[in-house]
Amino acid sequence: MAEDAPRRQPTLDEVAERAGVSRSVASRALNNAPHVSRAKREAVERAVRQLGYVPNPSARALATRQTGAAALVVCGEDPSIFADPFFAQVIVGASAALEEADLHLMLCLAASDRGRKRVAELLRSRGADGAMLMALREDDPLTRVAEKAQMPVVFGGRPVRTTPRWYVDVDNVGGARKATEHLLSRGLTRVAAICGRLDTEAGRARYRGYRDAMLAAGLDPLPPQEGDFTEHSGAAAMATLLADRPGVEGVFAAGDNMAVGALRTLRKAGRRVPADVAVVGFDDLSVSRITDPPLTTVHQPIEALGREMARMLVALVNGQDPTALILPTHLVVRSSA
Amino acid sequence: MAEDAPRRQPTLDEVAERAGVSRSVASRALNNAPHVSRAKREAVERAVRQLGYVPNPSARALATRQTGAAALVVCGEDPSIFADPFFAQVIVGASAALEEADLHLMLCLAASDRGRKRVAELLRSRGADGAMLMALREDDPLTRVAEKAQMPVVFGGRPVRTTPRWYVDVDNVGGARKATEHLLSRGLTRVAAICGRLDTEAGRARYRGYRDAMLAAGLDPLPPQEGDFTEHSGAAAMATLLADRPGVEGVFAAGDNMAVGALRTLRKAGRRVPADVAVVGFDDLSVSRITDPPLTTVHQPIEALGREMARMLVALVNGQDPTALILPTHLVVRSSA
DNA sequence: GCTTCCAGTGGGAGCGCTCCCAATGCACTC
């Protein structure tokens, strides 16, 4: 059955010739389109098998104006952001949903100047059928580019200040409120917040949730202690907090990585968790189960976030008009608070 | 400067017309090719700016037979493998190196039947300029497909039994040997190994390293206690080990995730680490720093693995002939052994 | 028996780019 290896990929014309049909019929047979007799359809299938034919994606893309790929764009400071388990989980979800729609996943990092430039070009060209944008900062020029993009764009998490038409987000405010309320329900009053970057909507929203809970309890919210979602920044923020407000009894960290850092600082400082200082995180990353003590944290459905973004994008690519989505969050109580 | 938004992307022909040159000259100017006068080059640049022209990647791909993308293929059981910090770090390295060469990263998961089919088709078509293959199992049919692929293929870690021409691997045997020697140097003799999947070369090689070290010390190596590189499997393997050989004093776990699982089982069983049972891992994932106690482990340069795979692929795409690479590993001593 | 209809068919015109090649013009040599 297998022919000797051809030096060149066979083309659809050769398949058609071998099957004794026209190129049009071969094309239709290949795409399961109607108007092809059973006999010819089978002849084409046979020729395809004999020749080892595989359609050329570039040619198809040019003719159909569809690339068969979707881009996941992550903005960040450095490439290691992909190593963040949060994004890794988003990728898992997006990859699965894209596979269902037979789209390939292009991973784009808008970190360096070069990276941002490439992303902008991708968005402005027709290098993909659609794009998912995540972790945009305030006033990020990419927001502009996205508006003018030559393809549908879905946002993961809302950008600061503007609300795009299509996005998937999680209930950051509600999650942060629940976390803070949990701390307060233990009778603590001196509760602080280690926030994520305040130039991201997630960072702001989680602080708002903390603030709302404090105000609702008749307490003065403390000013945000800003980190950047990394463990290191969490450790540093906790250290500052301990220096500024030695009497702190509870800490809401707006990300598990930062919570892990905070835990480390607390241990070094000789404070017991949760006896001296209670800690609640946000994310429910797998690390939160193996910290010492295991971290009480706000669960957010990260994989679902990626999956829903991809599904929304697929709908858009197919000409539908999906509606924006906000995914629920809930508290997972372990031992740190 | 900005014109009103055109409903259709401008083409190179329109740029050429506006610049008052031929399509050929416009093309050359765009690609920084020689044989274009300064004046015309500038005229083209101006027209590009005015029209907001961006070249169509599909058309370019068809004409040049280059897609401008490289695929990273990960084989696995389920999509969550992308969430494994190991692969996340590989992605970081590969992404950075690919960006330097102006190639896009396509992430492909060969887990489901559908996923494997899509990967096979990608490899056989000209849907990318090259591919990086990771985590192949013994007798994986993808190995076959890769041999006949219509593009250069670089392996990440060697497949079982065959040694491809181009691969990047880490010194698994050496690392495992060092880990085991470290355990033995503490005077322990009842040292066991929790292995990774033995249908992967990494799993086998690491067991070989353990066995070599045991034999060199005049000890009988214990049979491999097989896991699948997940935390859960490590916990289960440790439980079996404790049941079968209650006197075990040291454990080499062929992956940090499994080591974390082992630690958990040991804690539950009331064994102190390292006093009762010493544990050494493999990978040096970030989790190894926050376990209790911090994990002594074999460091492997994961990001470099991804980076070097990508660099090797770029070299191949550019028609060069790079040589296979084996990256060094070294022991990082923390507290678990 | 004669329209009507429609599944089936293949020719051909793109899709937007690259690149080969022949043609042009101009400086420079002998």
Added chain:
DNA sequence: GAGTGCATTGGGAGCGCTCCCACTGGAAGC
């Protein structure tokens, strides 16, 4: 002044596919 060389130019033929459209013939409707 004819000849040589070279940078520059644009025409045109693809790259491999999809899809519109005109054409065929046999089944169905009257």
